[in-house]
Amino acid sequence: MAKLIFLGTAASIPSKDRDNTSFLFLHRKEMFLIDCPGAIHQKLLKAGINFKDIKNIVITHQHPDHFYGIIGLIHAQGYLSKKLAIFSNQTTILLLKELIRKVGLNRYPFPRLTFHDVFKRKFFYSSSSLKLVAVRNKHIRNSFGVKFIFDGKTLLYSSDTALSKTILKEAKEAQYLIHDCTASSSYFKEYPQLYKMHTDAKTLASILKNIPLKKIIPIHFLLLKKGELRKIKKELTPLGKKIYFPSDFSILTLS
Numbered sequence: 001m002a003k004l005i006f007l008g009t010a011a012s013i014p015s016k017d018r019d020n021t022s023f024l025f026l027h028r029k030e031m032f033l034i035d036c037p038g039a040i041h042q043k044l045l046k047a048g049i050n051f052k053d054i055k056n057i058v059i060t061h062q063h064p065d066h067f068y069g070i071i072g073l074i075h076a077q078g079y080l081s082k083k084l085a086i087f088s089n090q091t092t093i094l095l096l097k098e099l100i101r102k103v104g105l106n107r108y109p110f111p112r113l114t115f116h117d118v119f120k121r122k123f124f125y126s127s128s129s130l131k132l133v134a135v136r137n138k139h140i141r142n143s144f145g146v147k148f149i150f151d152g153k154t155l156l157y158s159s160d161t162a163l164s165k166t167i168l169k170e171a172k173e174a175q176y177l178i179h180d181c182t183a184s185s186s187y188f189k190e191y192p193q194l195y196k197m198h199t200d201a202k203t204l205a206s207i208l209k210n211i212p213l214k215k216i217i218p219i220h221f222l223l224l225k226k227g228e229l230r231k232i233k234k235e236l237t238p239l240g241k242k243i244y245f246p247s248d249f250s251i252l253t254l255s
């Protein structure tokens, strides 16, 4: 049994009730923080998680809404946590190393930071009960999603992405999918540049309708227009009970 705690569900621009997308994946004694926007420390407190217990972070790409909280978290963990492993692509790793050096956090003895290139091996993390795989998506250079393999089940978090052949192939083999659902189809029509990097609710519903997933979790909502959330939900109705619509601090058990 694994558990997801959603810490944020909005796109790059948060709304009053939703912050930038990030979540915790918990399985037995293992815990991963997936993407790390701002005020993460306080969000963890609200979720009842000790920030010192965050030892593994995955950053899916180098857009600020997915990593800008990590400096604050490392600062808070200074002297209090022993180790922090950061899993990402080379571009993000270099960027983070530079940021850490520029703000002087490299002079702290703790937490001892290790950086892991997710594309270097088949499983970028592997234990007896959990394996993590990076899956290339359709967003920006070297961006990726994460496949979690546990208890004979698979959860795919495709991160920010348009629907691609690779993502669809992986989704067909998974039981659970957390997928980009940035806005409604009418919003995408107004801002067509979004098509290249993100997914609209209508396309998501029509393409995933015939895939035998147990749960589909839309995320990364851009709610700049009045009524946008309602529009998104309406466009997702063809997916019926398979949809789990998360709020910030929602908890979902994957059994």
Ligand SMILES: [Zn+2]
Residues within 6 Å of the ligand: 011, 012, 021, 063, 065, 066, 160, 220
């Ligand atoms: Zn994003």
Ligand SMILES: [Zn+2]
Residues within 6 Å of the ligand: 061, 063, 139, 160
């Ligand atoms: Zn992005």
